[in-house]
Amino acid sequence: MVLTTNPKGKIVAKTGNEAMAEAMRQIAPDVVAAYPITPATEIVQIFSQFVADGVVPTEYVAVESEHSAMSACIGSSAAGARTMTGTSSQGLALMWEMLYIAAGLRLPIVMAVVNRALSSPINIHGDQSDTMGARDAGWIQIYSENSQEAYDNMIQGMKIAEQAKLPTMVTTDGFIISHCMEVVETMPDDMVKKFVGEYKPERALLDVKKPYTLGALDLQDYYFEHRYQLADAMNKSKQIILDVAKDFEKEFGRKYDLYEKYRMDDAEVALVIIGSAAGTSKVVVDELREKGVKAGLIKIRVFRPFPHQELAKDLANVKAVAVLDRSDSCAASTAPLYAEVTSALFTHSGGKAPKVVNYVYGLGGRDITLEHVGEVFDRLVEIKDGAKVGEILKYINLR
């Protein structure tokens, strides 16, 4: 029997895109400006239908490119409107300069990003190269394992963005989640509305009684301080994310953290992973546990701000760790998540750290199966038992 977490929850079958569009309908932002791109198209397509049908009072701005979409979002958010959008891959890439502007101006825009490979070669399938490339743009990044998390993260994301005064992206893996129909528990509109609350910006350009200048030239005198404040806000948003998660759990019943610890209590070998492949890997962890192998998994939910101290603490007692990246960092020694995890361990583990290896997998939507994850764990067990680590960076299912 499919059970609800909250007695008021409604069990439905939704794809990741439908779940995100549903969250947007319930949040009912003042403005959505978007340009369609596979595999995120449905999110704004479904939402624009809500607008056309009069289901939401949102002003929908159909723009001519993603650069314009983010520009319009910046304008509307600066004017004081609750603002959302959605994109993917090349669309996110085209937004690049505007991403930094949204963050620098401290505008709480929430963007659904369906993770997709970047061209070239052209590919429409899921990997996380697009948002990993934007990891230093000053946006909070929240990754989702499945449609349920996509729905829940969108709702929390709105509140987090507005409290932290930071733009926030919420992601799903392209096609694997965006187009996969699964069981999702949605909440009544009034509960979501109450949770998100009314948006009362501290300052808004349309508040003519309190005029102010936004986006002024900022040279050697203050630019540095403003960028410092941005980084500081990002660090402080960690507590906001945790507080919002606590409120969310109280209202809706589902628990969230900066990352999920799956069977980590006494784990000797563990994966650190992001997104849909975490779900596949959990099955392998369960199988290994049945065989007596002390396997565990950490699924990163919040990549920015990155939970360095927390993660170092939780990994300190593990013997061997594999960090799985669904993006590559060309000619850097390792991929993005591995770099963060090992830097966290080097800086914060107090000298006690596991052996850590790195795998790049799933680029362009390449499948990762239970067997592949099983092989990674086999190697970790060998390393735990004293085998030489050998090559740090390996590729899964690469022909």
Place this chain on the structure above:
Amino acid sequence: MAEKKMIEIRWHGRGGQGAKTAALLFAETVLATGKYVQAFPEYGPERMGAPVQSFDRISDSPITVHCAVTEPDFVVILDPSLMDSVPVTDGIGGKGKVIVNTSFSVEDTAKHLGIPSSQVYVVNASQIAVETIGMNIPNTPMFGALVKVVGDLNLESVLDDTKKKLELKFRHKPQVIEGNLQSIRRAFNEVQGA
């Protein structure tokens, strides 16, 4: 691999035959019976007539895997010509069941596929579709055949639930709803095999 606690289904069709829609519809219907579900298409060449696949997973407990279905328990073939051009029996082992839209018999189809007839079911879904819906869209009749072969699903509650879904989907084209429902019932009753 652990013992399989879930049912996995692979649909083979051609672009335009509704393999994706059928997989999603099936998942929604199964969810209504209180099971956990997953349904997803394989996106590749999105053109009319190109071979396409879609998948379902059904389980009594939450489904967390998000990899491809490689060892299906049931294979549904919407277009018989795919038997000659796509490895439709891949991964079915000695237990997987194959349901084919064809006018040929179970024995002939089994011979064509090169698998034992105990693993084969047939139904003339194209003919049923033409007679009930008015055109050769075999996905809803094959959906009916699958409901029968999977077993464990009540036809009347499936029809009730499907009616609600179709009323939403075709609110601008209500005339197609009755034909679709009829096609499901007929294929459920007419599918042959094992």
